[in-house]
Amino acid sequence: MKLVLLGAPGAGKGTQAQILSDVLGVPMISTGNILRAAVKNGTPVGLRAKAFMDAGELVPDEVIIGVIRERMAEPDCANGYILDAMPRTIAQAEALEDDGIEVETALSIEISDEEIVGRMSGRRVCPDCGATYHILSAPPKTDGKCDKCGAELIIRKDDEAETVRNRLRVYHAETEPLISFYGNRSKLKTVQNQPSIAATTKVVFAALGIAE
Secondary structure, three states: OEEEEEOOOOOOHHHHHHHHHHHHOOOEEEHHHHHHHHHHHOOHHHHHHHHHHHOOOOOOHHHHHHHHHHHHOOHHHOOOEEEEOOOOOHHHHHHHHHOOOOOOEEEEEEOOHHHHHHHHHOEEEOOOOOOEEEOOOEOOOOOOEOOOOOOEOEOOHHHOHHHHHHHHHHHHHHHOHHHHHHHOOOOEEEEEOOOOHHHHHHHHHHHHOOOO
8 A cells, every 4th residue: 555644733634644554564654754764864855954954944845755765665564654744745745756756646635724723732741851742632630731751731832822823824825736636637535524533543444444
């Protein structure tokens, strides 16, 4: 299976990608992770990426594609892969096609903006040990305190409501058009976000024809 997951930030793409990776036995390819690995390993593309990263600039699409190409040449990708957070734009999707990197299915997890804002703005993080909580679905035993180390929990800037809304605006402008892009190629499948991870996994498996 050569799969890309689409959906707004906070829709649960990473969680479902990891579950699918474990069940199908194919790697989950995260652009951020492989960029960091390429830089660490000093590959030619990694060195190019490092120059942009060190300068505080966005890594250009052609460098991102080069990193993905290097990763997909590794043996564990022979039977398929799951792309996480890539492509993010029509230009990146076209670049994947031009480079011969195949996407068989694009699965979009549909969720409303208000659900995303509620989900992400309710997250709390321990600044000391990194434990994460949610004020509704996974609250700490003591309000505002980490269960593990007792530190005061914080709201990450990325999870503040206004930041989330800004991220959603970028998603709708730049990434959401990929739904039509893959739909026009008869590669799109959609599922509705469910109240729990397990329930969402169930509809994802059904859409992809995977036996539970």
